[in-house]
Amino acid sequence: EVQLVQSGAEVKKPGESLKISCQGYGYRFTSYWIGWVRQMPGKGLEWMGIIYPPDSDSRYSPSFQGHVTLSADKSITTAYLQWSSLKASDTAMYYCARGRAVRDAFDIWGQGTMVTVSS
């Protein structure tokens, strides 16, 4: 079965760093881009960025550029989203999803990782 499995929920304090993961199963991981989408509590979807695991080519939404970093380790079919210094406003559900190309829709989604940032 094709699936993306994300790491578990996180509770962090402002200023802390965090790296969440998204592991692909059941398909050729290096043939697809992995994108990340934010959903703040009670709000809509926001496109954050996308990475190509074979060479880590990345594209970011202007809204998220410089605030998060995408990375990937193709040897373990895993993509990552990380923050160096979290803010309370980073509290949200984060989804990973795959797309065949940068211009392609996301056809498979992970289950989501809830990140809570609170002092």
Add this chain to the structure above:
Amino acid sequence: QSALTQPASVSESPGQSITISCTGTSSDVGGYNYVSWYQQHPGKAPKLLIFDVSNRPSGVSNRFSGSKSGNTASLTISGLQAEDEADYYCSSYTRSGPWVFGGGTKLTVL
């Protein structure tokens, strides 16, 4: 990079049809045939319904259809069922993006 404009909510009775609009600009919806639609039930991950304006992935009901005219894309759901009650999001490839989502539309099946 502004979100695409969708109605906040729509409602219709079972068995009827409904159309959800998604308005952008010539830099996104109007400039590319890369518009997609997603369905999200409460507490669940989004699900792809339509890609490249009007194409359905395997397994998606043919009650869902997509179209585009100028800077506005549309999702039509025919033969509404109770299970269609969900949030719907459009998304478009953009010149500056690469992608942007609409604000989402809550569909209520009366």
